[in-house]
Amino acid sequence: MKKTTLHLIYIFAAIILLASITYGQSSSIYVPRNIVKAYEKGTRSYDGKPGTNYWINHADYKIQAEVFPKERIVKGVEQITYYNESPDTLHQLTFRLYQDIMKKGNSRDERISPKDETDGVKIDTLLLNGKGVSLNARNNAYRTATNLVLRSLPQPLAPKKSISIEISWSVIIPRETRIRMGSYNDSTLYVSYWYPQVAVYDDVDGWDRNEYGGAVEFYNDFNNYDVNITVPAKFLVWGTGEYQNLQELLKPEIYSRYKEALESDGVIRIVREEDLKTGATKSKDKTTWKIKAEHVTDFAFATSNGYIWDGISAEVDASGRRVLTDAVYPPGQKSFEEVAGFAKQTVESLSKNLPGVPFPYPKITTFNGEQFGGGGMEIPMMCNDGVYPTRAGQAGVTMHEIAHTYFPFYMGINERKYAWMDEGWATFFTSAQLKNLVADADEYTGNITMVGTMMGVENDLPTITPSVIARGPMLGFASYPKASISYAMLMDALGEELFKKCLHEFIARWNGKHPLPWDFFFTFNDVAKEDLSWFWNPWYFDRGFPDLGLKDVKVKNGKAEVTVEKIGNVPVPIDLIVTHSDGTTESVYRNVTVWKTGAKEIKVEFKPVKEIKKIELNTKTVPDANPKNNVLEVK
Secondary structure (H helix, E strand, O other): OOHHHHHHHHHHHHHHHHHHHHHHHOOOOOOOHHHHHHHHHOOEOOOOOEOOOOOOOEEEEEEEEEEEOOOOEEEEEEEEEEEEOOOOOEOOEEEEOHHHHHEOOOOOOOOOOHHHOEOOOEEEEEEEOOEEOOOOOOOOEEEOOOEEEEOOOOOOEOOOEEEEEEEEEEEEOOOOOOOOOEEEEOOEEEEOOOOOEEOOEEOOOEEOOOOOOOOOOOOOOOEEEEEEEEEOOOOEEEEOOEEOOHHHHEOHHHHHHHHHHOOOOOOEEEEOHHHHHHOOEOOOOOEEEEEEEEEEOOOOEEEEOOOEEEEOEEEOOOOOOEEEEEEEEOOOOHHHOOHHHHHHHHHHHHHHOOOOOOOOOOEEEEEEOOOOOOOEEEEOOEEEEOOOOOHHHHHHHHHHHHHOHHHHHHOOOOOOOOHHHOHHHHHHHHHHHHHHOOOOOOOHHHHHHHHHHHOOOOOOOOOOOOOOOOOOHHHHHHHHHHHHHHHHHHHHHHOHHHHHHHHHHHHHHHOOOOOOHHHHHHHHHHHHOOOOHHHHHHHHHOOOOOOEEEEEEEEEOOEEEEEEEEOOOOOOOEEEEEEEOOOOEEEEEEOHHHHOOOOOEEEEEEOOOOOEEEEEEOOOOOOOOOHHHOEEEOO
């Protein structure tokens, strides 16, 4: 073969390769420069799959902790083995000290009670590979708002190597400022964000040094936990993971009920109010609860000597595998008496409907923290939920917090930057399925109304804006209703079958890893075999709002033609309510794809079943910024 011919082949091959790369990049969505580098390094790919060079670091935590409820103190010693799977030699380490949010003088996003101000996380010793590290010398280490940075390791951590870390510390659990956790009385605590934790080192930003200010939440690696928790006599412990010594701790009749709950389709009262009088544990002295969890992103626990315990289980796949869905709450808390059952229904619905992926963990415990207010908080295999005045509200918070099991826990989402990638999915799964738990529940209409009202106002930043920047009320709007409705509109555009196929592939590719928004976008493009940038751009990257208007209607020879104008830049479906002269109605629907060509007007043709009196846009199912142009009278 001649060199000139070979040269032409190389050129042609390079053009084909460049074209394939350019298609991914030119899916017409913006990819920031720091994220482009990940694609150039091969840790991610433009077809949405993890790249051939993808890696993720991880750690093993062995923690021995003791709880002093009246003093609200947790003291602990942890041994961490941190594994560097990256191609980089690490010269520094970053730790998260979450409860430094309570440190006097620290910056934070939330107001705290002056009574909860502390000196932060108290670290008594820190050893690296058995050698002590001074935290006082500025050249060795420094603390920011909620991070501890070791400037220079005594010995750099090479690729594919590990480092042994030992830390002894103590932390005061807040009593009045309960940001996702806290002390609820002298005998009840929900303990999360509590232990010194190695921060994430990833392929995009290196060390994650975004601060925890109370507004944004998790970004954690997938770790293994072996935790021993010592509590006073008669105290029970519930935590992330599975018990290792429960039979040794509980009285036989109570342990028997627990075992029954693991296989039961009905609620088993494991610990009852009468059990609390004499204590549910065998020992009259303090007890140590051993719990293990593998490949999870965090560990939390709750403890009390005054809570009752319900258990039931859910079947989640064809093999018959069951998941324990238990609930713990104070006696007399009527709204929580159904929660274990709500949790069972939730796990079954999430496993079999949306997302339609079998629940990935062996249990999920719902703890009643805030006893006189709403809200909730998720941790792997644990929820901390408030109380609601209605069954729909209680079922809704139960489903929402459990739905987080998939995003961000099974999928290691960076909530600090992309809260909409987990809160949005949890809200979407809940609004789509809450009626499976409570027939008259409706979260969807309220989310539709909020999007129509708030999207496009001055403070409404594009959804892709990092959450650490988009703080305040609009962070909540972007993360919850706006993101949720965007997923609903995406399902409308693709159809439920293709949407679920794309979602399942995204989950299959990225569970146990750290997916970015672009991994989500490119995976859906890849599976749908379509450049969906006509949808991605207006919903996630551009500023704007959804607004349709009815421009004209013509009725002739038994046919109707309605001209619908797309005034806003955000694509939404056309849902027409046609009112007949006798007061009856019919619906005419066109899905989101009618706008994919960039059209500004669509003529909707249909044959009405009766004489038409009025046509209007349905703003209960489709968000709309301006209702004044939504109705046409037919004369």
